[in-house]
Amino acid sequence: MEAQDFKVIVVGGSYSGLSAAMTLGRSLRKTLVIDSAKPCNHFTPHSHNFLTQDGMTPQQIAKIAKEQVEKYASVTFISDEAIKAERLENTFIIETKSGQVYKTAKLVFSTGIKDIMPDIKGFVECWGKSVIHCPYCHGYEYRDQKTAIWVNEENAFHLAPLIRNLTQKVTVLTNGAVRFTTEERSKFNKNGIRIEEGKIAELEHSNGQLRTILFQDARKESFDALYTQLPFEQHCGIPSALGCEYTDKGYLKTDMFFKTTVEGVYACGDNTSPFRAVSNAVANGNFAGATINRELASEQF
Template sequence: MEKQLLDAAIIGGGPAGLNAALVLGRARKNVTVIDEGRPRNAVTRKTHGFLTRDGVSPGEFRRLAREEIGAYPSVSFLADAAVSIEGADGRFQITTAQGVTLLSRKLLLAVGLKDRPLDIPGLADVYGKSAFVCPYCDGWELRDQPLVVINKGAELMHFAPLISGWTDRFTICTNGPDELTDEQREELRRHRVPLFDSPIRRIESDDGIVREVVLADGTAVPCRGLFFRPELALGSDLPQALGCALTDIGTAEIDAFGKTSVPGVYSAGDAASRMHQAIAAASMGALAAAMINNELNAEAWGRSE
């Protein structure tokens, strides 16, 4: 007996995948969400900037979302990881780590991003507690506190004015050559922002709260929080394996509706955006789901003639 052909398979159960499942469930589409339950934001205690959910933990957010989606019986969840995909638009075959196979007309890749190993001693101890990557998500909690910003080059010159909206008490540690021009260093001096390019030896902390950043030259920079630039990679190699075009930063290249370069394959959330916020990911998931539904309905309409 042949397996059921799903309308859509959603790979990834974060805000993008969950909101897509909600929209497709309400559109009466048969959908399975495949997620292994290892979200990148699991290290954080709270999710911020999401209207009606400000301050909720990532785990509670997912629980509430799945509870709401449970009202739509055409949506199911599979606690597993998709490891390979074959086929083409209209009939994709997904194989999971546990050996499950599913067939689906359309795909939504909401695989997110993952952190590469944190190579600064002590950073893993404070990540998600007093060290963060996004001031829109966690800047309020560290407002007016003495902070260290670990960043360099052109991105640093974007981040420095940004973080100044939350505190004017911050020091920059570039953990090696700063990759700045003389004009950029002068700009930081005019704003009285201390700049250190000595490599970071370690981060000292107490119960996850950073106390100081110790540099290789012996300098100790006291602080109560950190913002750093993470090294990120796609949460799965499936976009590349399927032949999806990628952007210059390694995310899936999509059009305004979430379509990738591969027919029948969509992407949403952090895997396809620089806007690494839960509410932005959810919005992208909702839009991509609407486009998937439109495509499915148009195809069914054509077949019925």
């Protein structure tokens, strides 16, 4: 099968991918967006802290964005999944799950990450609704409410002050023996934050709204919200197969222009940064698209 030729292929058609595609479309670059419709935030009912779109659903934002990008004739969308890539000199060959083959000079991965959920009853149903990861995305909606932070490591001192700013009803859940130092425990106490060591057995909820946390010793405590930051894995393994390097936290390593460590390969969005916000993904994609267009223009000049 003869490969269809594009200047740029964007793998992943959520916010960062759509933003990159818009920039490239407006720059008249023949661009293909391959999207398997698996966005990171599909659990979340509403998106916040993004100007002009505050309170919209993620699906509404993505729908509007795609409709706007589709107006640019140089951008093509396909609903498919990229499963393999290889580099032949200055060209990348991409194969998809449906058996299609494409080639391109520049390759963008905006493929996001996949959260690894704990095996706790009720967790998945609450994730993105009342079990949340970001005080900027969700914290305002749970201001002044009884809130738990599930953490037992140094990251607690990143989250705790931000959440304590939104509510004084804060409890740290360690889900087992405390690993904080005496000084750290003293700091929590000073700020009126209680530490609960019980192991979590179940999240009791109503349609995803947390009501009660049940501990393994049969104790219960009511909470309105629970913050936690989950381990994750990359949604797409192709960058690794191409030789792209990752950070020690598991994110794709990029420079300030969203170039990976492999020439001609770029990455943007949640697969590159712990700052998981729609606004950040859009900004990343815009910048990545501009970087690619500048490089293509320089090569042609």
